[in-house]
Amino acid sequence: MIGALFLLLGLLITVAVIRPEGEDDQWRTARTEDLVQILDDLGSRQQRLEDEAARLVALQRDLETGSTAEALAEAQRRLEALQVLSATTPVSGPGLTITLDDASGRVDSSVLVDAVQELRDAGAEAIQVGDTRVGVSTWFSDGEEGVTVNGQPVGDPIRIMAIGEPETMSAAMSIPGGFAETVRTRGAQFTATPATNMTISVTVPVSAP
Amino acid sequence: MIAIIGLLVGVAVGILWNPVVPLWLEPYLPIAIVAALDAVFGGFRALMEKRFDDRIFAVSFLSNVVIASVLVFLGDQLGVGAQMSTGVVVVLAMRIFANAAAIRRILFRA
Incomplete structure (x- = not known):
């Protein structure tokens, strides 16, 4: 009886110790709610990046199709932003x-x-x-x-x-x-x-x- | 003696067989191990105090594992799984230390 219980304990410990050597153990051991949190974070991050990408694509289209005046205005806007950042204005x-x-x-x-x-x-x-x-x-x-x-x-x-x-x-x-x-x-x-x-x-x- | 043999056989079986733990069981594995260790330390203390009884040991071993797992399962269902497993591990670890202290007093008289 005792032998069987200790066998069980040894088995459990071995399984628990060996298991994390899998390739994706970072996620295997995480709890459901942590994973949901991580997924949410990734989702909102993706959303932000998609918004940024859409803005940049729109800007690229404007610059390609628009007149030089638009390109100049954009360049001027960036120049002003950089001047403020570099404290030269x-x-x-x-x-x-x-x-x-x-x-x-x-x-x-x-x-x-x-x-x-x-x-x-x-x-x-x-x-x-x-x-x-x-x-x-x-x-x-x-x-x-x-x-x-x-x-x-x-x-x-x-x-x-x-x-x-x-x-x-x-x-x-x-x-x-x-x-x-x-x-x-x-x-x-x-x-x-x-x-x-x-x-x-x-x-x-x-x-x- | 039989305990050590059992432990070694268990480790050997675990290494050779390398079973795949079902996903739903994984969160309970560490809890079950700590609960079982608590029972083992309790049993060793009883052995030192010469009042060891294998029936009590078997019951406490199994009930410890089951109760700890059920608590964590309940915590998961209530949405406090992480806190519950922390609480269970802390309490069991405290008991292990208390038992270890008792064993140490008997073994080394210190």
Whole structure:
């Protein structure tokens, strides 16, 4: 009796251990609801990609059949998008102005890097810190007279301007443990002022490639 | 002794025969193994305490496997299969550790 039970146990263990060596074991061991979830994800991903493909096919057709004016307009649109991305053009629109009154001087470069990251995550198109436009190669560092951006002192109070959805960005700033809280725990005053229309006119100088 | 022989024969049969587990049975296999291991550790503890009874062992072995599988099956039907199998495995593992501790105390007096 005991021997039979142990035989059963040994058989079970062997079968369970050998089984995952199949070629598709990743799916074999998954549960039904996990598989349904994965299938759903794949379905919505396919939907997104199909939409993207349809848009691109339509664009291709327009470009092939349309006049040069359409091609020019598309090229212009891409140029503007890339200029905004590379921070080489002035940008205006709704945005948020953040003022940090850092009397104790405990706001350092890492805090500002976090601010830039969070603003970008919240959809900021253009960001200016102090008198410097934030581009792809902007750097922050801690100097003797406070934080510097690209080597320029950031000034006091620190002023950050961001173009984008003001509600989204101020929500992103004020989440618990977020930027506003970090700044306040470091003893600085945090003020965020939304604006329906503001302009960031500082640009990153374009250098020849 | 017969237990070890049985275990080895089981492993050998499993390797040689290499049976295909039906798909519906697969989620219950790990649960069944853990439940059976729990019964084995319980039985070994009883052996150490000199109150081993093969009838009790057989019943606890089979009922452990069946109850654990039924619980997981029920969990699957209720839509909490993953949580249920986690819960069953956690409880059985705790029992295995408790039994292992008792065995260790008797064997090594530590």
